[in-house]
Amino acid sequence: MKFGSFLRKLREDRTLRQEDLAKAINVSIVYICDIEKGRRNPPDVEKLKTWEKLLRLSDKEKAQFYDMAGQEREEMPPDIVEYMSKHPEARDAIRRIMADSREYDWKSVRA
Numbered sequence: 001m002k003f004g005s006f007l008r009k010l011r012e013d014r015t016l017r018q019e020d021l022a023k024a025i026n027v028s029i030v031y032i033c034d035i036e037k038g039r040r041n042p043p044d045v046e047k048l049k050t051w052e053k054l055l056r057l058s059d060k061e062k063a064q065f066y067d068m069a070g071q072e073r074e075e076m077p078p079d080i081v082e083y084m085s086k087h088p089e090a091r092d093a094i095r096r097i098m099a100d101s102r103e104y105d106w107k108s109v110r111a
Contacts, residue, residue, distance in 0.1 A: 003068040004036040010055050010065070024054050042069035045078035 001009075011021060018032040025047040034040040042048060048069055057065055062079075070077035084091050097104045 001068070002038055003042050003065075003072040004038045006064065006068050007042075007051075008036040010057070010061065014055055016054070020054070021051060024050050041073050045082050048078060 007021075011018070018029045018036070021032045022029045025043060027043075027047075031040065035042060048066065052062055052065065055061075055065075066077040066079040070080075075081070084094075
């Protein structure tokens with residue numbers, strides 16, 4: 001599933017209209033339609049955070065939402081990029097792990 005299809009499913013599951021999403025981030029309904037049909041990339045992280053709140057996403061949905069937005073843009077998920085930019089110690093930790101010749105066991109890190 002692509003970001004636009006996922007966004008549409010989330011919107012419809014919550015009985016929201018394209019107009020509701022458009023008004024929330026101050027864009028046109030055509031823009032929302034284009035995203036849902038895969039003709040435009042997802043918006044920036046601030047607009048995504050607005051939709052996240054409007055859609056009242058679960059933790060699982062939120063992860064999918066940001067992961068799909070990043071994949072659609074061929075970038076890292078924007079919530080992770082934002083976190084890393086605000087927390088240099090997190091960037092340093094990732095670089096230390098990358099420099100280590102052993103493979104890191106990411107499955108050992110649990111929420």
